[in-house]
Amino acid sequence: MYIIEKSLKLSENVYEIWVNAPHVTRNAKAGQFVIIRTDENGERIPLTISKISGDLVRIIFMAVGKTTHALAAVPAGGAISDIAGPLGCPSEVKKFGTCVLVGGGVGIASTPVIAQALKEAGNRVIGILGARNADFLILEDEMAEICDKLLIATDDGSKGHHGFAADLLKQVIAEEKVDAVWIIGPTIMMKVTSNVTREPKIKTFVSLNPIMVDGTGMCGSCRCVVDGKTKFACVDGPEFDAHQVDFDNLMQRQRYYMEHEKEALAQWKE
Ligand code: FES
Numbered sequence: 001m002y003i004i005e006k007s008l009k010l011s012e013n014v015y016e017i018w019v020n021a022p023h024v025t026r027n028a029k030a031g032q033f034v035i036i037r038t039d040e041n042g043e044r045i046p047l048t049i050s051k052i053s054g055d056l057v058r059i060i061f062m063a064v065g066k067t068t069h070a071l072a073a074v075p076a077g078g079a080i081s082d083i084a085g086p087l088g089c090p091s092e093v094k095k096f097g098t099c100v101l102v103g104g105g106v107g108i109a110s111t112p113v114i115a116q117a118l119k120e121a122g123n124r125v126i127g128i129l130g131a132r133n134a135d136f137l138i139l140e141d142e143m144a145e146i147c148d149k150l151l152i153a154t155d156d157g158s159k160g161h162h163g164f165a166a167d168l169l170k171q172v173i174a175e176e177k178v179d180a181v182w183i184i185g186p187t188i189m190m191k192v193t194s195n196v197t198r199e200p201k202i203k204t205f206v207s208l209n210p211i212m213v214d215g216t217g218m219c220g221s222c223r224c225v226v227d228g229k230t231k232f233a234c235v236d237g238p239e240f241d242a243h244q245v246d247f248d249n250l251m252q253r254q255r256y257y258m259e260h261e262k263e264a265l266a267q268w269k270e
Contacts, residue, residue: 001079005056007072011135013063014106015072021083022055030117031091031110031207031239034059035215037082038074043067046212046234048110048184049086057083060109060138066267087215088238092205093117097179100172101147102128102165102193104185108138110207114182115146124148126172130165130185134158166193178202183242187251194242204242208233210253225249 006018024034033048034057045067051058063072074080091114099118103111108129115125127147131137133156144150151168152160161168165185172178173196181204183193190206197204210233213219217235224233225246231237 001081002083003079004074004076007074007076007078009072010060010138013072014060014136014138015063016050016058016060017071017074018053018056018058019080019083020055021057021085024049024057024083024085025052025055028052028057028086029090030093030114032086032088033215033238034083034085035087035212036071036080036084038067038070038080040081042070042081044082044084044213044215045071046087046209046215048207048238049113050109051113060106062106069269084215088234089236091117091182091239093121095122096203098124098126098177100126100128100169100178100181101143102130102169102181102183102185103139103143104130104165104183104189104193105132105136106138107185107189107207108143110184111182112139112142112146114184115143119146126178127151128153128165128168128172130154130168130189131159132156164193165189166196169193169196173197173200173202181205181242182207182239187247187254190242190245191247191251194245198243205239206242206245207238208240208245208250209238210250224253 003020008016035044047059050060063069101111125147127143127150130153153165183190184207210222212222215234222233226240227244
């Protein structure tokens with residue numbers, strides 16, 4: 001069993017937990033993820049590593065289905081049955097020059113750890129955070145501390161630019177030379193935003209979030225199409241070249257169990 005040392009609600013349906021898991025924290029690198037089971041009969045869910053502090057790993061997630069609601073319901077001092085990881089390939093961290101990190105919605109969760117690693121590698125780092133409204137904006141202070149410059153966009157204009165993170169990325173690229181971009185957020189946001197860097201041919205990474213089961217390349221549930229080839233996000237990713245990803249195929253696969261998920265959540269709530 002693994003103890004959740006801290007549990008906070010960040011905004012509507014968005015939670016932050018700190019899990020005591022030294023086997024994860026000892027080896028974790030930016031861009032990797034863990035797979036959690038709340039109980040021994042539970043579903044396995046992949047969640048990105050958001051921060052490491054001593055033996056604690058921070059995970060930020062949105063409660064959307066049965067398992068994430070169950071995880072949100074575990075109080076501080078409570079326990080989960082498993083946390084496997086770190087899994088996946090780390091982010092490609094090296095000295096690029098100027099890097100832009102774009103986080104959308106709960107995808108912002110994994111940006112500080114990548115931003116920090118890029119800074120330590122000697123890069124200038126610009127952060128762009130996008131959210132539905134100011135209430136859904138997370139980790140703004142933390143990113144402001146790490147990044148050389150931080151820009152904010154909200155869909156409703158309640159904070160920062162009234163519009164999308166993609167608009168701000170366009171603006172940054174028009175103003176200065178950008179060498180590498182990371183875009184992490186909902187799949188449709190990653191698809192749209194990565195089009196901004198396609199024509200100027202800026203190296204762009206996205207972190208894919210397909211359905212996963214084992215997280216070790218055995219089950220095939222996380223397969224996605226990159227550069228026309230089948231890849232397993234859990235072992236070949238989760239980060240891939242944004243301009244090579246077949247986002248439509250990914251979105252179609254993400255919808256595969258939607259009805260079952262709705263049914264499971266309804267039963268859990270009864
Ligand atoms: Fe099973 Fe990736 S989650 S192969």
